[in-house]
Amino acid sequence: MARPMGPVRLRRTNYLTLAIGAVLCLFILYFLLQSGSDAPNPTSQNPNRPPIRKPTSKSSLIGERPPVRRFNLNNVTITTDPIGNREAVLILTPMARFYQEYWDNLLKLNYPHELISLGFILPKNKEGNAATTALQAQITKTQKGPLKDRFRSIVIERQDFDPPLVSQDEAERHKMENQKARRASMSRARNSLLFTALGVDTSWVLWLDSDIVETPPTLIQDLAAHDKALIVPNCYQRYTDPDTGKPAERPYDFNSWQDSQTAQQIATKMGPDDILLEGYSEMATYRALMAYMAESEDKKDLEVNLDGVGGTALLVKADVHRDGAMFPPFPFYHLIETEGFAKMAKRLGWQAVGLPNYKVYHYNE
Amino acid sequence: MLPSYSSSTTSKMSSRHHHAAYANGYPRGNTFDISPHRFQPRASTPAHRRRKNLLMRLGITLIVVVLFGLFVWPGNASMTSIFSLGLIGVSDDVLMDTVRYYDLSNVQGTARGWEREERILLCVPLRDAEQHLPMMFSHLRNFTYPHHLIDLAFLVSDSKDRTLELLVEKLEELQAHEDPKQPYGEISIIEKDFGQKVNQDVESRHGFAAQASRRKLMAQARNWLLSATLRPYHSWVYWRDVDVETAPFTILEDLMRHNKDVIVPNVWRPLPDWLGGEQPYDLNSWQESETALALADTLDEDAVIVEGYAEYATWRPHLAYLRDPYGDPDMEMEIDGVGGVSILAKARVFRSGVHFPAFSFEKHAETEGFGKMAKRMQFSVVGLPHYTIWHLYEPSVDDIRHMEEMEQERLAKEAFEKEAEERAKKIKDAFDDTNSQWEQDKSEIQNLAKEASKEQKSSSKKESKADSKKASSEDEEDDSTEISDRKSSRGSKKVKNQELEDEEEVDASQDTRKGSSGDSDKASDKSRKNNQVKAES
Structure with a gap:
């Protein structure tokens, strides 16, 4: 029909447009409400969870009133x-490589996983990025997996300093002149992790x-059953014997030792910034190495006192670290990293x- | 919309001139109302469109229901992911709440931390500090650094008073403060008893013998507090003692601005006037000296050098003694040992392992050892000699004794003054009596005199003329006799001074004025007058 002049009016309602509009409205509304409903801190649901907070600054705003939390460290037991x-x-x-x-x-450790926190x-x-990606993938898998496998909490940190060496290759890593810088950097990494991850319980x-x-x-x-402040198992390495072609094992970690007169004499002649290293023929210390003390499998509970410890596997009472024992990134009595740690613990009265x-x-490798 | 020519052609009534039309060619009312071209509404909508509409409605309803369901059950993660096309990892958050990722290079600490929202961990070790808590909370309320960026950590150890109860009470009050800018970030109170044997009173605390073990225990307490509360999101750590009396509100920003790894202000304390008004307090901030290094070499492994005691003369330059009240507060000084009253340090210092040695580290423990260790790891350790905060003055036992003495002195003085006053009053009273007596006597005498004069007046009226002249002559006679008396007395005086005033003696008779130099002026005046009178006569 011919119409008089005037504004053109759409006579038919476009349902498609309406529908899209409605969907968009709801979409926007959903996100508005979602951010609001997300705000309550999930840590409040579980009082047992260690106080770790999301790294976003959003989580603490002006006007928020976090509760006063009390922790009685007298009640934290360390028993057999x-x-x-x-x-x-x-x-x-x-971690340098995953x-x-x-x-x-x-995952095979059968200590209750709900009591284990990982750092x-x-x-x-x-390399670190690659390891982080691989680690995160595994963590996601585990933490979404069966409840009994899930760990209590996991903290992943990235170092704020560059590692001194480009290569993590075995040969390069173990060169004597590289050891001091490498282990100093390792000490700082260990300390960073320790002092930020050590919880109140x-x-x-x-x-x-x-x-x-x-x-x-x-x-x-x-x-833990040994009830020692610092306790180290012996670290070995499995390999295939090239001569016999059969699987065999050999000692790997030489940082666990008992001190010797020779080593102390070498130390007295050293400058304040020099360090004693183990396992290098240039520096024969004649220390008694735990790596060579292994006798038979059935005497598993045999204990020996040590003056230096390795860090490959090392169980420490939290009190030792709380007292301040850390991994010196500088020569401490001519010792560094885990060996220096053993010395520092000793100065604090822990054997x-x-x-x-x-x-x-x-x-x- | 113009009139179509086709329509006009269809009309048989066409003519050259449109009778029924306007001159402009627009049609009149019903001119073109011709049925074949009229719009005819359909009897019903076509089937396919009906189906489409139905589907559309169903779709909308479904979406609404789904969304409604999402609001009602927000935890339904699978729905969310379908809806958000998996763009948002909500499910990750829900399931992986136990996993945290931190990049420590984001928490290095910068000079303008408050703008970059850097978090500070404020550590306060407490022991039997109930009386100081109100003062500390007044400081907490006054900090200008954004409170929500500060996490508080307290260690309450071996306290026998109500420190813990009062602390909790005060903190809850602070968190519930009406001003939304007052509440702090996370607050942790750590309780741990170390079985401290050293008393906290000033004398036993600062005695030389107790220092080494006391400071090792203090160091232990500090380490426990720090290791339990330091988190990967902290950029700074601020150590503050509870007994700071006066400090600038902006102290955190002021120290942070220097962008040093470890920085301390100067710490003094006010003193009562009799002790000099003020005094350097914290002697643990110092620069290393050769003497001290040499001394350290002579000591055994477990010895701890403590500063500020005569037993170890180290000759170190102390931050405290370098203070100039009018100096530039931004002036920096490299130091080796630090005092623990107020330390601002970057968290990375603590992360890399620097702590408060609870053993003898290079012959030092606690905060001094902390400074030494930070230096050892090539961190910058700096003190501000002219930026001062004031520690509370707690009188030592000697001071208390002295104050007691002073108090006794004051009491004695007061008693004496009271006594003196009483005596004075007594004397005054006594004098008052005599005065009144005097007054009484005086008035009596005056009365008598008045009566006498009255009588005299009445009698004198008769012979007033004759008497007046007679009286004047009598006066003169009196004067002359008086003068002669004086001269004789003066003569006797002169005998004593003979040797000295030989010359004077010669003309003594002529000039009595000169001879009377030793006497009062009044007397000389009178004698002059008398001489004149004599001359006249």
């Missing part, structure tokens, strides 16, 4: 029966290197102990 007393264990791992075997072994620190370089701290691929599943209980016949296994 950690499972019976529900003692929290913190497993700390400085090994699937490490993660699998970690990782990774360098901020290409942690009873034990287990240092476990990322290349430890085999341990007894009862590792934590077994070591290190080793179990020569209790073995954990290092990855074979």
